[in-house]
Amino acid sequence: MNALTLSLDPKISPLYLRIADAFRQAVKSGNLVVGESLPSSRRLANELNTNRHTVMAALQELVAQGWVESLERKGYRVATTLPIDESHRVSERTAQAPQAFQWSIPPNIAALKPELPAHEHEFNFAGGMPDISLFPFDELKSYIRDTLSRPDTRDLNYGNHQGNRSFIQQAETYLRRVRGVTEKELLVVNGSQEALYLVAQVLLQPGDKVAVEALGYRPAWDAFRTTGAELVGIRQHEKGIDVDHLERLFATEPVKLIYLTPLHQYPTTITLPIHERMAIYRLAAKHNVAIIEDDYDHEFHYDSQPLTPMAADDPHGLVIYLSTFSKILFPGCRIGLMAVDKTLMPYLLNFRRLMNHKPNFLLQDALGRWMKEGGFERHLRKTTRRYHQRRDHLVSLISQLKQRGLPIDCQVPSGGMALWLDIKQGARSLQDYCRKRDIYLVAEQQFHLTPEHNQDRFIRLGYAGMTEERLSLGLASIARFWPTPAWKPKSSAGELQ
Ligand SMILES: Cc1ncc(COP(=O)(O)O)c(C=O)c1O
Helix, strand or coil, rough: HHHCCCCCCCCCCHHHHHHHHHHHHHHHHHCCCCCCEECCHHHHHHHHHHHHHHHHHHHHHHHHCCCCEEECCEEECCCCCCCCCCCCCCCCCCCCCCCCCCCCCHHHHCCCCCCHHHHHCCEEECCCCCCCCCHHHHHHHHHHHHHHHHCCCCHHHHCCCCCCCCHHHHHHHHHHHCCCCCCCCCEEECCHHHHHHHHHHHHCCCEEEEECEEEEHHHHHHHHHHCCCCEEEECCCCCCCCCHHHHHHHHHCCEEEEECCCCCCCCCCCCCCCCHHHHHHHHHHHCCEEEEEEEECCEECCCCCCCCCCCCCCCCCCCEEECCCCCCCCCCHEEEEEECCCCCCHHHHHHHHHCCCCCCHHHHHHHHHHCCHHHHHHHHHHHHHHHHHHHHHHHHHHHHHCCCCCCEEEECCCCCCCEEECCCHHHHHHHHHHHHEEEEEHHHHHHHHHHHHHCCCEEEECCCCCCCCHHHHHHHHHCCCCCCCCCCCCHHHHCCC
């Protein structure tokens, strides 16, 4: 064996690993064959211009990794256990031409689609985007520092799958005071999406029926479907859910679970009237059906104090309440809350242990400290004020466009972060037009459980994440879809040059 055929990669250090790698490459390329003896360590050290100690370290590394065998009093040779191909070369490949591995993916998983990266667009009208620039990072930084100086070491270990104790305490106080949710136990989750997946895994079996809003939140549907459950759409009308239809569904289908966004319906933004929320609750109790109430952006309510969720009045303990910090803070924080009856909690905890044991405790701890000092609610008040102004601004721009004869209209939502805009026809074409101009918005068809029900007339326009000026500029670009004279918004914040 000629040591000079070794090709040493200067990027690898220290030297003994570089030498070991060179041997490995020599074996793979066939310069060294299975069973071939290696030169003595003295000779190798000489040829590689290094000391024997380094060469011995390299050889021991190769032995430990299984590439080389050490024979008593005979030195070293290429391991005879390595797989060889038809040309007697060591090969990790099979004898045939290499073929891409064929994954066998179940159809419900194969049907999942990648998410479109909304924030990479120049104008992002995605429905649930908060304005991250409003977040007081400096303020939180001091609480993160506190957390790291005095961490609760009990929680840095395995165990306690529920969440950081002091954060849960603050979150309980917040949910009790602001959302009226009491009598429930809290589980901290990595965002509501984890909660949806967790509930699906714990409650559903193949063939179970889940009733969902016919226009609704696809990521929740996808989570339910991973269990083999089937979705049935609850009809909607301009005031929300068709409760009579839900009653008929209960009579004809073995519904196990209902998933609802009752306070700001996703995507239509409609608030389901209290009497209908109560009627749905009574039906669910009668038929022993659990309700997932996804309260994803209800903190932002402008026309009154935020309405109380169904979970606030749940004598049967059947409502599984979800709340997320993705909208109040930012989606990347991956913190959400699940408030459930204590009888359900043990099952969720047992399953959560299989998924990821527990959420990251450090950020929760810092958030708990921030909440305790009032920072969280201060930030919430500030963002609510801003988003309220932005809603009013966008609504006023839309009414200007309407007055100019554009076929566009919307009901003013009482809260939330988005409008459901009625453009009468061509919603899909408008979406395509916008994507080509680097504007992100989503047309109605994407929200339908049953694609045939698409009227192709609505688009969802998020307004929370952009300043008034950006909203004006973005809407002016969208408005060019319709062949009308160039439009200049009247509002001062939206003055175009
Ligand atoms: C209906 C609905 N639920 C939940 C969420 C939040 O999900 P997560 O907490 O996983 O970020 C969103 C975000 O867009 C949503 O629109």
